[in-house]
Amino acid sequence: DAGNYALGAGVTGKLSTRVAQGLGAGVLTSRIGIKAMEQCRPLSWSAENKPGIANISKQLLTELNSKIN
16 A cells, blocks of 8 residues: 555656646746737737736646646
């Protein structure tokens, strides 16, 4: 039983590490994308339409949860 628990914990740890790395890469990529949009956009964003990292992070987590479940 202890061996199975250790093996399961190792697989779970590796999986959660990969998920965290993917989420971090997604957030960094979105940050670069937002900066690129700001530089290329001829008009500035209005307050209600401005994209933000918080909204993108929430969308990433929602999509991740839907894929896992």
